[in-house]
Amino acid sequence: MAATPKPAVQEEVTYMRPVSNCAGCGDTKVSWSVLEGMRRYNKEHKLKGKDRYEVVYVADRGCGNLQGWHDYRIVDTIFFMGSGVIIGEGIKESCSDKQVVITASGDGGYNFNLNAIKIAGKNKKWGAINVIYNNFVIRMTGGQIPLETDFDKEGVSLGYEEVIHVNPFHVNDNAELFKSLVDRYLKKQKVMVVADGVCVLDMMRDTRAAGVKMGHFAKTEECLDLKFATEKERMAREEPEKFKDLPRFKCRQCGIGLRCHALLNNDPSICQACGSCKQFPCVTDCLAFQGLSFADSISIDQLKTMSKT
Amino acid sequence: MKKETVIDLGKTRISGNHAIVWGGLEAGVRVTTAYPGAPISELQGTYEQLAGNLRRDNVFSQKVGEALDKAGYQLTAHWGTTTNEPNAVGMALGATICKGDSKEREFLTEEEWSLVWGETVFGKDDKKRIPVGSRVMTSFKHLGGNTAADALRTAMNVIPYVGGLGIASGDDRQATSSQTQQDNKVLFAMHYRMPVFELHSPVVAHRTVRNCYRLFEELGTPFGVIMNYNLAYREVTVDLTLNVDLEANGRQKSFKKDPQYLVTIGPHIRPREAKWLARLLPMIRKKIKENYEFLGSEVVQYGSKPKTMLVVLGPFREDFKMVGHDESLRRRLESKFGDVVAVAGDLVFPQPEELYTELISKHPIERILVFEEGYTRVVYLQLLDMVNRLGLNVKVLDRTIPYEPRIYDRFSYIDHILAA
Numbered sequence: 001m002a003a004t005p006k007p008a009v010q011e012e013v014t015y016m017r018p019v020s021n022c023a024g025c026g027d028t029k030v031s032w033s034v035l036e037g038m039r040r041y042n043k044e045h046k047l048k049g050k051d052r053y054e055v056v057y058v059a060d061r062g063c064g065n066l067q068g069w070h071d072y073r074i075v076d077t078i079f080f081m082g083s084g085v086i087i088g089e090g091i092k093e094s095c096s097d098k099q100v101v102i103t104a105s106g107d108g109g110y111n112f113n114l115n116a117i118k119i120a121g122k123n124k125k126w127g128a129i130n131v132i133y134n135n136f137v138i139r140m141t142g143g144q145i146p147l148e149t150d151f152d153k154e155g156v157s158l159g160y161e162e163v164i165h166v167n168p169f170h171v172n173d174n175a176e177l178f179k180s181l182v183d184r185y186l187k188k189q190k191v192m193v194v195a196d197g198v199c200v201l202d203m204m205r206d207t208r209a210a211g212v213k214m215g216h217f218a219k220t221e222e223c224l225d226l227k228f229a230t231e232k233e234r235m236a237r238e239e240p241e242k243f244k245d246l247p248r249f250k251c252r253q254c255g256i257g258l259r260c261h262a263l264l265n266n267d268p269s270i271c272q273a274c275g276s277c278k279q280f281p282c283v284t285d286c287l288a289f290q291g292l293s294f295a296d297s298i299s300i301d302q303l304k305t306m307s308k309t
Numbered sequence: 310m311k312k313e314t315v316i317d318l319g320k321t322r323i324s325g326n327h328a329i330v331w332g333g334l335e336a337g338v339r340v341t342t343a344y345p346g347a348p349i350s351e352l353q354g355t356y357e358q359l360a361g362n363l364r365r366d367n368v369f370s371q372k373v374g375e376a377l378d379k380a381g382y383q384l385t386a387h388w389g390t391t392t393n394e395p396n397a398v399g400m401a402l403g404a405t406i407c408k409g410d411s412k413e414r415e416f417l418t419e420e421e422w423s424l425v426w427g428e429t430v431f432g433k434d435d436k437k438r439i440p441v442g443s444r445v446m447t448s449f450k451h452l453g454g455n456t457a458a459d460a461l462r463t464a465m466n467v468i469p470y471v472g473g474l475g476i477a478s479g480d481d482r483q484a485t486s487s488q489t490q491q492d493n494k495v496l497f498a499m500h501y502r503m504p505v506f507e508l509h510s511p512v513v514a515h516r517t518v519r520n521c522y523r524l525f526e527e528l529g530t531p532f533g534v535i536m537n538y539n540l541a542y543r544e545v546t547v548d549l550t551l552n553v554d555l556e557a558n559g560r561q562k563s564f565k566k567d568p569q570y571l572v573t574i575g576p577h578i579r580p581r582e583a584k585w586l587a588r589l590l591p592m593i594r595k596k597i598k599e600n601y602e603f604l605g606s607e608v609v610q611y612g613s614k615p616k617t618m619l620v621v622l623g624p625f626r627e628d629f630k631m632v633g634h635d636e637s638l639r640r641r642l643e644s645k646f647g648d649v650v651a652v653a654g655d656l657v658f659p660q661p662e663e664l665y666t667e668l669i670s671k672h673p674i675e676r677i678l679v680f681e682e683g684y685t686r687v688v689y690l691q692l693l694d695m696v697n698r699l700g701l702n703v704k705v706l707d708r709t710i711p712y713e714p715r716i717y718d719r720f721s722y723i724d725h726i727l728a729a
Contacts, residue, residue, distance in 0.1 A: 056564050056566075058403075066574065069568060069572045069574065073568065075568060075572055076564070076566050076568055076571060076572075077403075077406070077568070077571040077572060078571075078572045078573055078574065079399070079402065079460070079463050079467075079571075079573055080395075080399075080459040080460055080463045080573075081459065082395075083395075083399045083402075083460065083463075086391075086395075086396045086399035086400050086403065087399050087400075087402060087403040088403060089399075089400050089403060090340075090342075090399065090400040090401060090402055090403020090404040090405070090406075091403040091404070091406070091407055091564055092403075093339075093340050093385055093400070093403070093404040093407075093443065094339075094340065094403070094404045094405070094406075094407035094409070094442050094443040094562050094564070095407050095409070095562055095563060095564040096409060096561075096562050096563040096564070099563070099564055113395075113396070115392040115393060115396055116396055116399070118392070119390050119391065119392065119396065119400075122390070123390060
């Protein structure tokens with residue numbers, strides 16, 4: 001038997017990065033809203049097949065977008081630092097009329113390449129939807145102190161007709177916002193969306209100090225991942241040789257989709273009560289939220305009142 | 310749309326910059342981006358005029374512009390909008406990676422196609438057609454190679470999606486209007502590891518540019534063309550005939566999602582870097598050898614038993630052409646070297662090793678003299694490496710001039726060759 005020739009290069013065995021966003025990070029919750037917004041737009045306008053619009057999600061480097069790729073698979077391109085918006089401008093030159101280019105960067109990328117934000121804002125040929133993750137507020141990467149930016153003033157001077165601030169944990173409202181922005185993009189308007197959501201960890205601390213008890217998620221036994229977990233336990237016990245071939249998740253919708261450690265590990269004790277899952281449509285209708293969440297309000301006073309009622 | 314339109318514009322005075330524009334237009338370039346700077350501003354300036362962003366203020370842009378308008382040529386030029394080189398390259402990258410159309414294979418075999426395109430989202434195409442989109446040109450002066458290095462190096466990580474991107478660098482090696490004396494051959498060849506050419510004449514540069522688009526688009530790699538200061542500004546009179554590829558210019562637009570390629574993270578790029586070095590680069594060398602003359606290079610032989618090989622590049626090559634027309638130069642060459650074989654190429658990187666080994670085995674070559682201009686020994690080092698690695702019994706000697714003579718230096722490249 002002839003010997004099989006050795007491949008010239010050994011293909012590297014690579015592993016995807018595990019979920020490693022900071023607990024309670026809102027960044028990729030916005031990206032879920034972007035996609036959901038487009039889905040709702042197509043549904044509302046009864047667009048099907050080739051008539052449907054499609055998001056081209058052009059991201060900058062940064063943990064929010066990298067995680068957006070690693071686990072959510074929403075991201076279409078990531079190139080070099082500060083490149084998101086300018087790559088998006090290039091794509092607009094060569095993509096179809098049915099593709100809506102949405103760019104996303106942290107405020108690091110924003111400040112790194114302010115030029116590109118300006119190019120997109122001043123370009124009369126195309127619309128622009130630029131999502132900025134405001135790290136100063138969200139405290140990405142463990143509380144670094146980036147350059148504080150006044151997006152409201154800068155956005156307008158850079159050519160954007162409107163700067164809209166959103167709380168990333170209000171995923172349902174944000175999906176509605178992005179749905180409405182599609183039409184504005186098609187009319188060549190420029191909109192900057194700043195994801196301002198305050199840090200959930202800080203909010204938890206403040207609510208505790210005010211004596212407010214926040215709620216947490218709960219899953220029923222119908223949850224596909226819970227069922228799968230039971231099956232995995234059985235397999236680990238009875239057929240360990242097959243265990244290594246099993247996927248990590250069966251559903252991936254809520255935990256992976258919303259970038260939530262608590263949902264992913266099915267551990268309500270580490271739930272930050274951000275409330276995203278409350279607005280998220282579970283495929284088996286087995287996800288609920290008990291008690292107060294920051295999706296209801298981010299005002300401590302209001303939460304206090306709500307907890308009394 | 311008609312596939313190709315031939316436009317005869319008669320005798321026209323053009324510069325080296327115009328010659329590159331000419332080549333880009335013949336290739337059907339649809340999007341151009343740049344950040345201006347001497348000596349290459351005129352290149353994008355001309356595209357801006359042709360796209361209607363600026364007034365057409367010279368004979369070249371007036372003649373060509375009128376003809377292209379009639380042919381329905383699509384051209385978008387970004388100059389004022391791209392505020393620096395990284396953004397010019399970034400926008401060009403974005404426009405290039407959209408592969409909304411396809412074309413028949415022209416250069417690749419089925420096996421080679423699988424190597425280049427097989428792992429992309431287009432890999433399941435039974436007909437093994439080439440995914441294509443807008444052809445794009447970006448340009449900057451040599452300093453732009455530094456500021457856009459991140460963008461350009463990243464471009465090499467998304468091969469083959471960057472096929473159809475041409476990058477022009479205007480090198481001001483004597484710092485006539487720059488703060489560094491720099492030779493971008495080293496950046497393109499050694500740092501970006503991108504196929505790169507040093508153009509040698511405004512009369513024929515357009516052919517090299519046009520044909521680079523055709524070949525490297527299939528190979529899925531960007532390519533660079535470098536012009537020195539003199540070439541960029543030098544004017545010649547040519548019979549200006551445009552064979553415009555209107556099919557390439559009018560391709561369907563669409564972005565195809567392939568995040569395994571277009572999201573540049575370690576797990577994605579590491580296997581591709583290895584593949585580039587071990588498999589793609591050797592294949593590209595082979596294709597370059599197969600299409601050596603198509604890419605504007607040639608092998609010339611004087612005498613039947615050459616012991617000396619001359620490798621002449623850029624302005625050395627242009628002057629060396631005179632040997633073919635001037636009997637006295639021919640005699641000086643013979644008395645200096647005896648019989649010679651000359652590899653007269655625009656190609657800087659990657660050198661087609663098979664071509665050299667073929668010539669060395671065919672002729673009793675004892676030494677290779679390399680003539681290249683600038684501060685880098687890119688061709689010399691590649692040939693030295695080849696000779697050592699393959700154990701060839703040939704000496705490789707550097708006969709480079711370590712600078713770019715200024716126009717008023719009246720430097721004679723042919724005299725330098727004959728005095729070597």
